[in-house]
Amino acid sequence: MSWISVNDYHYPVGWEDGFDSDDRAKWYCQQLEQGQILLFEKTPFELPKEHQEFLLSQRQTDSRYHKNISYRPNKNVLRGVSSNLAEDSDRLRQIMQSYSIQVTKFLSQFLSPYAQDWSLDFASFRPLEEEGRDLPLHKRNDLLHVDAFPSRPTRGRRILRVFTNINPNRPRIWNTTDRFDVLAQRFAVEAGLNRIAARALSSKRALSRLTARIMRLVGINIADRSLYDEFMLRFHDYLKENASFQSECPKIRLEFPPHSTWVVFTDGVPHAALSGQFALEHTYIVSMNALLSKHKAPISVLEAICGRPLSV
Numbered sequence: 324m325s326w327i328s329v330n331d332y333h334y335p336v337g338w339e340d341g342f343d344s345d346d347r348a349k350w351y352c353q354q355l356e357q358g359q360i361l362l363f364e365k366t367p368f369e370l371p372k373e374h375q376e377f378l379l380s381q382r383q384t385d386s387r388y389h390k391n392i393s394y395r396p397n398k399n400v401l402r403g404v405s406s407n408l409a410e411d412s413d414r415l416r417q418i419m420q421s422y423s424i425q426v427t428k429f430l431s432q433f434l435s436p437y438a439q440d441w442s443l444d445f446a447s448f449r450p451l452e453e454e455g456r457d458l459p460l461h462k463r464n465d466l467l468h469v470d471a472f473p474s475r476p477t478r479g480r481r482i483l484r485v486f487t488n489i490n491p492n493r494p495r496i497w498n499t500t501d502r503f504d505v506l507a508q509r510f511a512v513e514a515g516l517n518r519i520a521a522r523a524l525s526s527k528r529a530l531s532r533l534t535a536r537i538m539r540l541v542g543i544n545i546a547d548r549s550l551y552d553e554f555m556l557r558f559h560d561y562l563k564e565n566a567s568f569q570s571e572c573p574k575i576r577l578e579f580p581p582h583s584t585w586v587v588f589t590d591g592v593p594h595a596a597l598s599g600q601f602a603l604e605h606t607y608i609v610s611m612n613a614l615l616s617k618h619k620a621p622i623s624v625l626e627a628i629c630g631r632p633l634s635v
C-alpha cells in the first residue's frame with residue numbers, strides 16, 4: 324500500500340473527541356517512518372478560499388530559474404518571486420505566513436511526537452505545471468528521486484513534507500516505487516556509499532568542514548555537510564541519471580485529488596511529480612530523537628550497509 328487515507332478525519336469536528344490521542348499520533352508517525360504516505364482527501368487545516376483564489380491567480384514566469392516561490396517562516400521572508408509578481412509579493416507573503424502557521428498548528432497535533440523536536444524549514448508555493456517542464460536532468464521533478472538539500476544539510480535528520488493540491492479541477496500525479504531501504508540495498512554501493520564513507524579519514528575534508536563552521540560563526544552561510552548529506556546528494560543525482568532504473572523499476576501511480584493534502588518523508592519515499600499545477604508545500608526537519616523507529620531512517624539503513632558512522 325502506498326498511501327493511507329485518513330478517512331475518518333474531519334476538521335474541526337471530533338477534534339476534542341480524543342482524535343489526537345498519543346497512541347493515534349504515534350501510529351501515524353510509525354506509518355510515515357515505514358514509508359507510507361498519509362492522505363487527507365480534504366485539506367485538514369484552515370486555508371481560506373480568498374487565499375486560494377489569490378494563489379490561483381498567480382502566474383510565475385522564468386520557470387527554468389524559479390522552481391518554486393519559497394517562504395522562510397523563521398524570517399517571514401519570501402523568495403523566488405518573478406518580477407511580474409513583485410507588486411503582489413506582500414500579499415503573497417502574508418498568505419504564505421498564514422498557511423505556514425495553520426499547517427504547523429495542525430501537524431503539531433496530528434504528529435505530536437515530532438513537534439517537540441523538529442525545526443521549521445521552508446514552505447513553498449508551486450504555481451507551475453509540472454508536466455513538460457524544461458529543466459536540467461538533476462532538477463527534473465518527473466524522475467524518481469529521494470530528497471536532499473544542497474544548502475541545508477540535515478546530518479541524518481528526516482525531511483518531512485506536507486503537500487496540498489489547491490488546483491480546483493485537476494489532480495496532482497506522482498509516481499513512486501520501492502522504498503529507500505530497497506533502493507539503498509540495490510544501489511547505494513554502486514552510487515558511491517563506501518567511497519564517501521571513507522572520507523571520514525580525509526584531512527582535506529576535516530579542514531573544509533572546519534572552514535565551513537568558522538565561516539558560519541562569522542555569518543557566512545556555507546553548508547557544513549556530514550557524510551550522510553554528501554551521500555544523499557549523490558544518491559539523488561545517481562537515481563535521476565540512472566536511465567534503466569527510471570524506465571524499468573516498478574512504479575505506482577498516485578493521484579492526489581483537488582483540495583487533498585498528503586504527508587510524507589520525502590527522503591525515504593522515492594517520488595516523481597508527473598503533472599499538476601498549484602500546490603502548497605511545507606517542510607519540517609525531524610530530529611532522530613523524535614523518531615519512533617530510528618533503525619528505519621535512511622542514515623541507519625546506510626550505516627548498516629557500509630558499517631561506518633555517517634553523521635560525521
Ligand SMILES: [Fe+2]
Pocket residue numbers: 468469470589594
Ligand atoms: Fe522531491
